[in-house]
Amino acid sequence: MTQRPPLLPQDQRAVLLLLGILLIATNLRAPITGLAPVLSMIQGAFDLSTAAAGLLTTLPLLAFALVSPLAPLLARQSGLERTLFGALVLIAAGVVMRSLGPAWRLYTGTAVIGAGIAVGNVLLPSLLKRDFPTRIAGVTGAYALTMGIAAAVASATVFPLATTFGLGWSGALLAMVVLPLAALVLWWPQLDKHAVAQAAAAAPAGAPIWRHALAWQVTLFMGLNSFVYYVMIGWLPAILASRGYSAAEAGSLHGVMQLASAVPGLLLGPVIPRLKDQKLVALAMSLLVAAALLGLQLLPGLASLWVACFGFGAGACIILALMFMGLRTENPRQAAALSGMAQCVGYLLAAFGPPLIGGLRDLSGGWNAALTVCLVLALAMAILGMLAGRNRRIRSAAAAAQGPA
Numbered sequence: 001m002t003q004r005p006p007l008l009p010q011d012q013r014a015v016l017l018l019l020g021i022l023l024i025a026t027n028l029r030a031p032i033t034g035l036a037p038v039l040s041m042i043q044g045a046f047d048l049s050t051a052a053a054g055l056l057t058t059l060p061l062l063a064f065a066l067v068s069p070l071a072p073l074l075a076r077q078s079g080l081e082r083t084l085f086g087a088l089v090l091i092a093a094g095v096v097m098r099s100l101g102p103a104w105r106l107y108t109g110t111a112v113i114g115a116g117i118a119v120g121n122v123l124l125p126s127l128l129k130r131d132f133p134t135r136i137a138g139v140t141g142a143y144a145l146t147m148g149i150a151a152a153v154a155s156a157t158v159f160p161l162a163t164t165f166g167l168g169w170s171g172a173l174l175a176m177v178v179l180p181l182a183a184l185v186l187w188w189p190q191l192d193k194h195a196v197a198q199a200a201a202a203a204p205a206g207a208p209i210w211r212h213a214l215a216w217q218v219t220l221f222m223g224l225n226s227f228v229y230y231v232m233i234g235w236l237p238a239i240l241a242s243r244g245y246s247a248a249e250a251g252s253l254h255g256v257m258q259l260a261s262a263v264p265g266l267l268l269g270p271v272i273p274r275l276k277d278q279k280l281v282a283l284a285m286s287l288l289v290a291a292a293l294l295g296l297q298l299l300p301g302l303a304s305l306w307v308a309c310f311g312f313g314a315g316a317c318i319i320l321a322l323m324f325m326g327l328r329t330e331n332p333r334q335a336a337a338l339s340g341m342a343q344c345v346g347y348l349l350a351a352f353g354p355p356l357i358g359g360l361r362d363l364s365g366g367w368n369a370a371l372t373v374c375l376v377l378a379l380a381m382a383i384l385g386m387l388a389g390r391n392r393r394i395r396s397a398a399a400a401a402q403g404p405a
Contacts, residue, residue, distance in 0.1 A: 017131065018139070020190055021124065023183035024084060025143040026150035027091050028120050031113045031176050032060050033233050033258055034154035037251035038162050038169040040237070045169065046103050054358035056110055057234035061226070061351035063114025064121065068343035071122035072336040080127050081190040083119060088187065090116030092180035099174035116180075122343050125325040126336035136326035141269025144319040148262020150179065156255025159248065209337045212394045214387075218328055218338065221282070221384040222321035223346030227353040228289065228374045228381070229314045232257065234354040236307070239367045243300040253307045260308040261315025268319050278327075282320055282385025288313030290378035297371050317381065320389070321346075328393055338394065 035042075035056060043053040075083045091113055098109030124143065132139045154176060161172035209215050232239075236257060237250035245253070264285075272278060292310035295302060325342065329335040357370040364370070 014131075016186075016189060018142075020183070020187045021127070021139070021143055022146045023179075023186050024088065024120055024124065025147040026179050027088065027183055028117050028124075029147050029151040029258075030154035030179060031091060031095055031117070032057070032230075033151040033254075034158045034173065034176055035110075036234055036237055037155055037159040037247075037254055038172060039234070040247070041162065041169040042106070045101075046106070050358045050362050051355050054234055054354040056107070057230060057354035058351050059107060059110045060114030060117060061230060061347045061353075063111050064118040064347035065344050065351055067115045067118035068122050068340050068347065071119045071343075072126070072340050074119065075123055075126070075336065080123055080130070081187070084123055084127075085184065085187055085191060087116040087119035087123075088180045088184045090119070092177055092184070095177045095180065096174065099170045101170060118343060118347075122336065122339045125322055125339045126332050129326045129329070129332040129335040137272040137323055138269040140323050140326070141265040141267075141272075141319060143265075144268075144315070144322060145262050145265025148258060148265060148315055152255050152258035152262060155258045156252060159251035209334065209341060209394060214328060214390075214392055214394050215338055215341060217384055217388040218321065218324045219342040219345045220349075221317070221324075221381060221388045222342045223349035224377050224381040224384065225286075225289075225314060225317040225321065226346050226350035228293075228377055229318065230350050231353040231357045231370070231374055232310060232314070235357060235361075235367075235370075238361075239296065239371070240303055242367055243296075243303065245303065253303060256304065257307045257311035260311030261318070263312055264316035264319050268316060268323070272323060277391040278320055278323070278389035279386045280389075282317065282389040283382050285313045285316040285320070286378055286382035286385050289317065290375050290382070293371050293375040293378060297368055317385065320385070324388055328388070330393055330395070334394065 039053055039056065042048070042056070043050075071083070074086075078086075094109045094112030094114075094116060096109070097105050097112060100109075125140075128136050128139050158172045158175075161167045161175060162169050167175070236254050237247070240250040240253055241247065268281070272281070275281070288309055292306045292313060295306035295309070299306075321342065325335050325339045329338050357373070360370045360373065361367055
């Protein structure tokens with residue numbers, strides 16, 4: 001298929017591509033994290049149990065797990081750029097549907113949002129491997145920073161929009177549609193690059209990547225971090241309320257956690273390329289998550305400190321997991337395959353987090369048991385991070401056939 005000649009010089013097109021990536025990143029967390037501060041309002045409006053309310057946090061994660069393996073196939077058929085454009089359309093449609101009630105639209109819209117985010121999550125690492133192969137760490141850090149800032153703004157503003165500005169929970173959530181709409185406008189020029197990219201091709205059925213221990217270490221590192229992170233995304237306001245914090249204070253601290261999760265994007269991008277491997281960084285950040293969870297139990301009066309520490313540590317682990325998809329693979333096709341595997345298995349684990357923890361809270365009558373479970377998982381994550389952080393790559397089938405170098 002013949003492509004039209006480019007309308008912009010190469011450097012300007014690269015800048016436009018980077019800006020498009022950053023705007024896509026604003027949509028990969030904010031539509032989910034913005035739900036938590038008004039979750040109690042939704043729970044009251046529809047008379048939902050704690051577990052049923054937790055399902056609103058779980059549905060996007062289930063969509064991640066189900067849609068992630070399909071994303072490389074969609075990109076192989078339609079190209080990375082068009083597939084990402086379609087993902088933004090899904091996110092926008094889901095935001096509108098979720099905000100317009102009744103309950104079935106609330107749940108359906110939430111699932112549609114998750115499907116769109118899943119495609120973006122899987123394909124951005126492949127896009128970076130293809131278009132920024134020597135700057136994976138830096139660009140990953142930049143889009144993770146943008147993702148975190150957008151999530152922080154959503155968490156901090158949705159409750160005031162619902163209450164102070166009188167929009168209610170539905171109007172406050174509907175306001176988030178501005179994010180995918182803005183991204184669609186800026187991503188539109190990329191549709192000229194509609195050649196189907198081999199970089200986004202899906203791995204064949206039974207691909208060797210599923211048999212690599214390193215691939216499973218990356219996947220489980222991401223999965224455990226996602227489990228703990230999305231538990232806190234969904235239940236932090238309720239946990240803080242049980243410690244005596246008001247709804248407004250809990251919403252603000254929820255925003256602090258999101259903002260703190262963005263900060264590692266400033267630091268890891270410049271630092272990671274200078275390191276021989278990422279073992280110690282993964283270990284330290286996992287232990288910081290564990291320390292924050294312990295602190296919330298023992299010294300809840302210092303919640304602002306623990307929330308910031310948790311956000312920083314979990315955000316760093318998310319960025320590391322995204323970096324691993326490029327750093328631990330040999331080519332964009334393999335990066336897409338590892339990304340699809342990690343998103344599928346990792347988020348399938350994470351999907352069980354909010355409802356299980358919500359159910360555990362209902363059974364135990366408090367949040368300490370739930371926080372202890374998350375603490376144990378954070379310690380396991382530290383071990384997996386040490387393994388995934390080693391300076392190794394998943395060998396392709398061709399390289400394996402050649403034998404040792």
